[in-house]
Amino acid sequence: MKILLLYFEPFGSDSCNSGAELASLLSDECGGAELIKRQLPVSFRRAFAQAAGHIDCERPDMIVCLGQAGGRASINPERIAVNMAKSSTPDNDGYVAAGERLVAGAPDAYFTNVAVEEMAAELRAAGYPCFVSNSAGTFVCNSLFYNLRHHYPTIPVAFVHIPLTPAQAAARTSTTPSMASTVAAGALTLALTRLAQD
Amino acid sequence: MKILLLYFEPFGSDSCNSGAELASLLSDECGGAELIKRQLPVSFRRAFAQAAGHIDCERPDMIVCLGQAGGRASINPERIAVNMAKSSTPDNDGYVAAGERLVAGAPDAYFTNVAVEEMAAELRAAGYPCFVSNSAGTFVCNSLFYNLRHHYPTIPVAFVHIPLTPAQAAARTSTTPSMASTVAAGALTLALTRLAQD
Amino acid sequence: MKILLLYFEPFGSDSCNSGAELASLLSDECGGAELIKRQLPVSFRRAFAQAAGHIDCERPDMIVCLGQAGGRASINPERIAVNMAKSSTPDNDGYVAAGERLVAGAPDAYFTNVAVEEMAAELRAAGYPCFVSNSAGTFVCNSLFYNLRHHYPTIPVAFVHIPLTPAQAAARTSTTPSMASTVAAGALTLALTRLAQD
Amino acid sequence: MKILLLYFEPFGSDSCNSGAELASLLSDECGGAELIKRQLPVSFRRAFAQAAGHIDCERPDMIVCLGQAGGRASINPERIAVNMAKSSTPDNDGYVAAGERLVAGAPDAYFTNVAVEEMAAELRAAGYPCFVSNSAGTFVCNSLFYNLRHHYPTIPVAFVHIPLTPAQAAARTSTTPSMASTVAAGALTLALTRLAQD
Numbered sequence: 001m002k003i004l005l006l007y008f009e010p011f012g013s014d015s016c017n018s019g020a021e022l023a024s025l026l027s028d029e030c031g032g033a034e035l036i037k038r039q040l041p042v043s044f045r046r047a048f049a050q051a052a053g054h055i056d057c058e059r060p061d062m063i064v065c066l067g068q069a070g071g072r073a074s075i076n077p078e079r080i081a082v083n084m085a086k087s088s089t090p091d092n093d094g095y096v097a098a099g100e101r102l103v104a105g106a107p108d109a110y111f112t113n114v115a116v117e118e119m120a121a122e123l124r125a126a127g128y129p130c131f132v133s134n135s136a137g138t139f140v141c142n143s144l145f146y147n148l149r150h151h152y153p154t155i156p157v158a159f160v161h162i163p164l165t166p167a168q169a170a171a172r173t174s175t176t177p178s179m180a181s182t183v184a185a186g187a188l189t190l191a192l193t194r195l196a197q198d
Numbered sequence: 199m200k201i202l203l204l205y206f207e208p209f210g211s212d213s214c215n216s217g218a219e220l221a222s223l224l225s226d227e228c229g230g231a232e233l234i235k236r237q238l239p240v241s242f243r244r245a246f247a248q249a250a251g252h253i254d255c256e257r258p259d260m261i262v263c264l265g266q267a268g269g270r271a272s273i274n275p276e277r278i279a280v281n282m283a284k285s286s287t288p289d290n291d292g293y294v295a296a297g298e299r300l301v302a303g304a305p306d307a308y309f310t311n312v313a314v315e316e317m318a319a320e321l322r323a324a325g326y327p328c329f330v331s332n333s334a335g336t337f338v339c340n341s342l343f344y345n346l347r348h349h350y351p352t353i354p355v356a357f358v359h360i361p362l363t364p365a366q367a368a369a370r371t372s373t374t375p376s377m378a379s380t381v382a383a384g385a386l387t388l389a390l391t392r393l394a395q396d
Numbered sequence: 397m398k399i400l401l402l403y404f405e406p407f408g409s410d411s412c413n414s415g416a417e418l419a420s421l422l423s424d425e426c427g428g429a430e431l432i433k434r435q436l437p438v439s440f441r442r443a444f445a446q447a448a449g450h451i452d453c454e455r456p457d458m459i460v461c462l463g464q465a466g467g468r469a470s471i472n473p474e475r476i477a478v479n480m481a482k483s484s485t486p487d488n489d490g491y492v493a494a495g496e497r498l499v500a501g502a503p504d505a506y507f508t509n510v511a512v513e514e515m516a517a518e519l520r521a522a523g524y525p526c527f528v529s530n531s532a533g534t535f536v537c538n539s540l541f542y543n544l545r546h547h548y549p550t551i552p553v554a555f556v557h558i559p560l561t562p563a564q565a566a567a568r569t570s571t572t573p574s575m576a577s578t579v580a581a582g583a584l585t586l587a588l589t590r591l592a593q594d
Numbered sequence: 595m596k597i598l599l600l601y602f603e604p605f606g607s608d609s610c611n612s613g614a615e616l617a618s619l620l621s622d623e624c625g626g627a628e629l630i631k632r633q634l635p636v637s638f639r640r641a642f643a644q645a646a647g648h649i650d651c652e653r654p655d656m657i658v659c660l661g662q663a664g665g666r667a668s669i670n671p672e673r674i675a676v677n678m679a680k681s682s683t684p685d686n687d688g689y690v691a692a693g694e695r696l697v698a699g700a701p702d703a704y705f706t707n708v709a710v711e712e713m714a715a716e717l718r719a720a721g722y723p724c725f726v727s728n729s730a731g732t733f734v735c736n737s738l739f740y741n742l743r744h745h746y747p748t749i750p751v752a753f754v755h756i757p758l759t760p761a762q763a764a765a766r767t768s769t770t771p772s773m774a775s776t777v778a779a780g781a782l783t784l785a786l787t788r789l790a791q792d
Contacts, residue, residue: 109505307703
């Protein structure tokens with residue numbers, strides 16, 4: 001089994017991305033599955049295009065995306081991707097989305113086709129703070145997730161939001177939550193092992 | 199140099215205490231200082247009494263207390279201890295404090311006599327989320343801190359609040375912040391090394 | 397123009413519902429539109445059924461739903477309704493939803509067909525804290541919203557989540573946000589006036 | 595009985611101050627007490643100096659201060675004032691405090707000499723979200739509070755932090771809590787009436 005693991009470059013003024021840092025800690029073989037890791041730009045225009053290139057080249061059995069989510073305290077597998085691009089801050093290309101549809105004429109939203117509730121429950125039972133989220137937002141993370149679900153409907157796609165790293169939180173405020181990349185990597189290893197066996 | 203490290207038993211229905219878990223990861227020798235670790239009960243009546251016994255027996259050069267702080271996202275050295283006991287939940291002896299003074303006739307509050315702002319800045323520079331807090335609350339943590347500052351005014355006393363562990367947060371909600379004990383232990387090792395050199 | 401305003405009975409142990417309290421402050425005529433107010437049970441099984449009865453009886457030009465959202469700090473028009481019922485607490489019938497679809501074979505989600513971003517921007521410009529939300533959750537509020545969008549696709553439907561009232565927050569904690577019903581009613585009057593003119 | 599009510603001018607880029615807006619809604623006679631209202635600058639150097647001028651001129655029986663507290667969700671009478679000035683943002687004179695003592699050689703802190711727990715309980719019973727806070731911070735609010743307690747120890751001094759107004763929150767984010775000035779004024783009228791009878 002082959003799993004394509006997608007994550008992002010640093011966003012804005014950050015020098016790292018918590019999803020990328022997590023990815024770097026994962027072994028290339030995970031629970032019997034081969035893990036193909038690819039970094040994407042934080043760009044509405046280019047993220048999915050590059051992802052599609054990797055999919056067409058690697059033909060994975062499953063896709064797992066890691067997104068950095070400042071302000072979140074736990075690992076959040078996303079339930080749903082929505083057909084909208086809207087942002088208050090520019091992406092790394094300087095683009096601010098005004099609320100337009102990602103794919104004209106396509107459905108408003110797609111649920112993930114991975115059993116995220118079961119995954120989250122299993123991770124919590126193993127001591128990892130992991131809870132399904134009902135919104136991946138309307139920024140580049142959601143854009144990638146929606147396009148993957150729309151254009152590759154038969155491939156299982158999980159999108160998992162990850163808190164900031166402790167070092168990122170240290171540069172913010174006393175109430176900014178974080179998660180050590182080693183903890184997040186332990187959780188993802190367990191999740192990938194489980195997914196590899198489904 | 200001898201540092202007495204005080205931490206607490208699990209509180210209420212929890213099976214662990216994040217401060218105790220952190221303490222178990224610290225080496226008995228830290229930056230050239232000898233570290234004496236002692237666990238205390240979550241009890242208004244007994245915590246300081248037991249601490250006093252350890253102090254009189256060990257005669258430490260410095261005291262560092264670790265308290266678990268559910269809901270906090272960062273490591274929080276406390277600036278001040280207040281002369282009040284007030285709680286909405288019972289301590290592990292079943293005692294609910296009604297707002298009484300801890301020491302009759304004593305000052306309203308004592309600042310810590312450790313350079314916590316410098317400690318926090320150094321830890322942040324090293325990538326640890328660490329921010330000075332202006333309130334240790336009015337529960338058993340503050341009670342221990344106040345009594346130590348009042349009865350041993352010449353010994354440097356730092357009280358450091360620690361977030362929940364990831365396993366504790368996993369049993370709570372998606373917005374409960376946590377910190378890996380390994381991360382907190384890395385931060386405390388750095389802090390203790392610095393304190394040992396002062 | 398006729399607007400059907402739906403809101404809920406008190407939930408759980410609360411003696412009031414912030415949406416119902418807001419509704420009671422709205423005039424029956426609002427910006428030239430007739431406002432028909434109807435209260436619904438906090439019940440997965442009965443809320444939409446009763447709403448459908450009111451719709452078939454009143455034949456409104458537009459539907460506005462008010463839901464109470466404990467923990468939210470601002471007025472939140474919802475962007476999207478999802479085809480899922482999942483709850484950790486029972487509804488007022490004692491029913492706990494396990495993650496089942498609301499309508500078998502129906503789309504995963506529907507966007508609102510009301511211009512909520514414009515509405516929110518106009519309310520903010522008038523001094524009301526109002527921000528579009530990307531998730532109405534998976535409890536009875538979302539269930540009503542989804543069923544309305546699915547079964548009455550041609551009627552404009554807005555679902556607006558409202559913070560707790562100050563009196564409700566007074567019975568909770570120091571960090572529980574609230575909004576005076578008079579403030580929320582001012583905001584809704586402006587929103588309804590705007591919607592009546594579209 | 596004469597109560598001196600102190601509040602602040604707008605801070606930073608805000609065009610209003612929630613404490614000042616509240617004060618403008620209070621009647622000059624409150625529960626039999628005469629209410630003398632005076633606005634102060636958001637200045638470490640000038641706030642207490644001006645307050646002292648008003649006290650020496652008016653000779654009040656009691657002082658109540660209102661401070662704006664962005665991020666707080668409830669009315670917060672403060673328990674304690676601390677002998678420290680430390681800020682990350684400049685006051686309205688452009689001064690950033692580095693952590694110095696407010697009064698050299700003076701106690702670390704003073705409790706309020708007003709029965710704030712009873713006041714808060716009474717306000718909650720009347721439906722107002724009001725909870726005693728354990729920290730007034732280390733900015734100009736705390737500076738005024740500490741100086742009043744230190745230099746006028748026999749005059750009862752209450753310092754009450756007030757959330758932002760809805761209009762202020764509308765210019766911030768969806769999670770910024772606020773409170774209508776009419777609600778806060780109702781709470782303060784009740785509190786002042788109670789204080790006037792003590």
